[in-house]
Amino acid sequence: MAVKHEIPTYEPAPAERRLPASRAECETRDAQDALAGRRAKFALDPAVIYLDGNSLGPLTHTAARRVEGMLHGEWGRDLIKSWNVHGWIDLPKRLGAKIARLIGAKPEEVLVADSTSINLFKLAAAATRGRGTRRRIVSETGNFPTDLYVLQGLTQLSGGAAELVVVPRERLLEAINEDTFLVVLTHVHYKSGECFDMKAVTARAHAVGARMLWDLSHSVGALPVDLGASGADFAVGCTYKYLNGGPGSPAFLYVRSDLHASVEPVLTGWMGHDAPFEFSDDYRPATGMTRHRCGTPSLLAFASLEGALEAFDDLDLDDARRKSIELTELFVAIVEAGGAPAGLRLASPRESARRGSHVVFAHADGYAIMQALIARGVIGDFRAPNLLRFGFAPLYVRYVDVWDAAEALRTVVESGSYRTSPGSVRAAVT
Ligand SMILES: Cc1ncc(COP(=O)(O)O)c(C=O)c1O
Numbered sequence: 001m002a003v004k005h006e007i008p009t010y011e012p013a014p015a016e017r018r019l020p021a022s023r024a025e026c027e028t029r030d031a032q033d034a035l036a037g038r039r040a041k042f043a044l045d046p047a048v049i050y051l052d053g054n055s056l057g058p059l060t061h062t063a064a065r066r067v068e069g070m071l072h073g074e075w076g077r078d079l080i081k082s083w084n085v086h087g088w089i090d091l092p093k094r095l096g097a098k099i100a101r102l103i104g105a106k107p108e109e110v111l112v113a114d115s116t117s118i119n120l121f122k123l124a125a126a127a128t129r130g131r132g133t134r135r136r137i138v139s140e141t142g143n144f145p146t147d148l149y150v151l152q153g154l155t156q157l158s159g160g161a162a163e164l165v166v167v168p169r170e171r172l173l174e175a176i177n178e179d180t181f182l183v184v185l186t187h188v189h190y191k192s193g194e195c196f197d198m199k200a201v202t203a204r205a206h207a208v209g210a211r212m213l214w215d216l217s218h219s220v221g222a223l224p225v226d227l228g229a230s231g232a233d234f235a236v237g238c239t240y241k242y243l244n245g246g247p248g249s250p251a252f253l254y255v256r257s258d259l260h261a262s263v264e265p266v267l268t269g270w271m272g273h274d275a276p277f278e279f280s281d282d283y284r285p286a287t288g289m290t291r292h293r294c295g296t297p298s299l300l301a302f303a304s305l306e307g308a309l310e311a312f313d314d315l316d317l318d319d320a321r322r323k324s325i326e327l328t329e330l331f332v333a334i335v336e337a338g339g340a341p342a343g344l345r346l347a348s349p350r351e352s353a354r355r356g357s358h359v360v361f362a363h364a365d366g367y368a369i370m371q372a373l374i375a376r377g378v379i380g381d382f383r384a385p386n387l388l389r390f391g392f393a394p395l396y397v398r399y400v401d402v403w404d405a406a407e408a409l410r411t412v413v414e415s416g417s418y419r420t421s422p423g424s425v426r427a428a429v430t
Pocket of ligand 1: 116
């Protein structure tokens with residue numbers, strides 16, 4: 001059974017899809033862009049074309065101000081009183097409600113807490129607890145490593161009661177069978193950028209009585225996601241990529257509201273207790289998403305995320321998707337104009353409806369090429385073994401940036417200048 005790929009949003013009219021054919025036309029398109037005003041919210045170096053917001057989003061002015069405000073106006077001044085007077089205690093819920101709008105969830109269905117890896121463990125462990133006699137968790141070969149590693153750890157912890165079945169995308173639907181209690185997939189693949197049809201895969205999981213958990217790390221903030229319409233049970237995701245929350249900013253988790261009472265946490269920390277300040281010896285889960293809190297939140301990182309989310313106020317995600325499609329299509333078109341430079345091959349789906357907001361090209365010398373691009377001020381990243389990854393965050397990447405970055409990539413590859421460029425020794429973070 002093949003997986004159907006489709007993103008049921010924004011069908012651009014052919015006229016709108018005409019891509020700029022020159023740098024001057026890119027400038028015109030930038031001037032007409034409905035999202036153009038949002039770029040000013042970001043602290044961007046004009047000498048840099050930043051195409052790595054799918055890995056670490058840039059600083060926003062509001063994030064900087066909000067952290068400053070928490071440091072000096074709250075912690076520095078009001079000390080521990082801040083938990084109440086500045087509402088620190090409710091920040092995980094408040095920020096969750098803001099993210100909910102971006103992923104098609106109800107405000108009370110999303111909580112900001114911990115990291116994506118930990119949230120994945122928390123929800124997968126809760127699902128394992130409710131597995132009945134079923135044994136199987138299904139995921140995809142080549143899913144983001146943390147997703148697979150966390151599930152491996154969890155199945156080991158189960159002492160063999162649960163098993164992880166990891167199969168290539170083409171065999172996924174048939175692997176989801178009556179023995180499956182949980183399916184864990186990443187909506188937009190971190191390497192290829194390929195998207196799953198969330199509704200179709202979730203429907204398959206539900207048809208056999210399994211729960212569906214989506215990792216939205218490469219989707220949230222870049223394309224519309226409709227968890228409600230897809231019927232998904234659980235979701236997790238990062239906030240330091242397209243949401244620009246800052247390095248290591250807290251992640252989010254989603255549990256569909258009709259499951260709130262029945263999904264019992266496994267990491268039963270005191271902040272998820274029904275009455276944490278009773279300090280009782282016995283655990284009693286809080287109601288709603290609060291039970292999925294664990295320990296004290298890293299509040300300065302919450303402040304940074306809170307400020308960053310202001311860039312999404314009143315954003316129409318269909319506008320963001322439309323622009324993101326155009327930026328990615330333009331990039332591919334320029335890089336391949338008259339034929340892609342020798343050795344360079346598109347490694348993302350060509351059809352934009354099947355692609356998230358990043359584009360990947362493969363080249364045997366990918367690492368050195370990316371280093372040469374970074375030296376020229378075009379920042380993307382490299383993913384082993386040979387992938388050059390470019391993220392197109394629609395809130396701040398301009399059409400001219402795409403034009404210039406694509407030209408730079410062509411020049412670096414065609415000239416072979418990357419062979420003599422410094423930085424071909426691989427750094428710890430690529
Ligand atoms: C799909 C996906 N999940 C999870 C993560 C990271 O999880 P964590 O924030 O816990 O390191 C990433 C990071 O790139 C990712 O791409």
